[in-house]
Amino acid sequence: AQSVTQLGSHVSVSEGALVLLRCNYSSSVPPYLFWYVQYPNQGLQLLLKYTSAATLVKGINDFEAEFKKSETSFHLTKPSAHMSDAAEYFCAVSSQNAGNMLTFGGGTRLMVKP
Amino acid sequence: NAGVTQTPKFRILKIGQSMTLQCAQDMNHNYMYWYRQDPGMGLKLIYYSVGAGITDKGEVPNGYNVSRSTTEDFPLRLELAAPSQTSVYFCASRVAGKTVNTQYFGPGTRLTVL
Numbered sequence: 001a002q003s004v005t006q007l008g009s010h011v012s013v014s015e016g017a018l019v020l021l022r023c024n025y026s027s028s029v030p031p032y033l034f035w036y037v038q039y040p041n042q043g044l045q046l047l048l049k050y051t052s053a054a055t056l057v058k059g060i061n062d063f064e065a066e067f068k069k070s071e072t073s074f075h076l077t078k079p080s081a082h083m084s085d086a087a088e089y090f091c092a093v094s095s096q097n098a099g100n101m102l103t104f105g106g107g108t109r110l111m112v113k114p
Numbered sequence: 115n116a117g118v119t120q121t122p123k124f125r126i127l128k129i130g131q132s133m134t135l136q137c138a139q140d141m142n143h144n145y146m147y148w149y150r151q152d153p154g155m156g157l158k159l160i161y162y163s164v165g166a167g168i169t170d171k172g173e174v175p176n177g178y179n180v181s182r183s184t185t186e187d188f189p190l191r192l193e194l195a196a197p198s199q200t201s202v203y204f205c206a207s208r209v210a211g212k213t214v215n216t217q218y219f220g221p222g223t224r225l226t227v228l
Contacts (some may be wrong), residue, residue, distance in 0.1 A: 004156075008153065008154075012147075032213050032214045034216075036219075038116060041116075041222075042222075043204060043205065043219035043220050043221045043222050044157075044206075044219040044220070046216050046217075046218075049214060049216065051214045056210075061126070073181060089194050090156055090157070094213050094214065095213075096185050096213050097129075099145065099162045099164055099170060100145065100208070100215070101147065101159050101162055101172060102147075102159070103159075104137075104156030104157045105156050106155055106156045107154075107155070
């Protein structure tokens with residue numbers, strides 16, 4: 001069975017500071033990993049995904065994530081936080097069985113202080 | 115394209131009442147999914163469908179039913195609403211085929227059972 005753990009349910013950074021959101025996965029097969037963002041009262045929007053083509057994945061709004069197989073991690077980073085980045089972020093892994101369903105982590109709420 | 119649409123946006127039910135949450139997509143996606151999101155938790159898969167006439171249970175199917183008579187629509191039925199079903203419900207869809215294909219989410223339905 002696959003699982004995803006996001007360390008830190010709440011992360012607070014100052015505007016302009018580095019954003020680091022942690023995600024560790026458990027998978028018996030090579031994983032396909034996703035980061036989604038959820039703004040208040042909205043659905044989930046894809047930020048980026050790991051497809052095995054490259055370990056460093058760039059997404060929208062200057063976010064990027066690095067796949068590290070040895071650490072079973074897929075942490076999300078952004079060099080400089082903006083107020084508009086305040087949202088909830090979800091890491092997810094896709095199964096390779098019928099339906100290709102996503103298993104989500106518990107989410108990390110990012111708060112950005114002025 | 116409207117993408118994935120969900121109705122209603124909000125609903126309050128009394129214990130024991132029934133209702134149908136509607137989900138439609140206009141992207142000709144074969145795969146569709148229903149998730150629920152509880153406060154402070156990630157999304158849990160309720161049911162999914164890999165095409166018209168084909169549905170299967172996810173992680174938390176108890177108390178729910180689905181049908182898929184067309185490619186576009188995937189309604190979720192609650193027969194006897196219980197307070198434990200108070201949640202935000204998200205519908206998603208994706209193209210069939212590769213595990214890495216992105217799921218696209220609707221805006222959600224916020225359901226309260228009193």
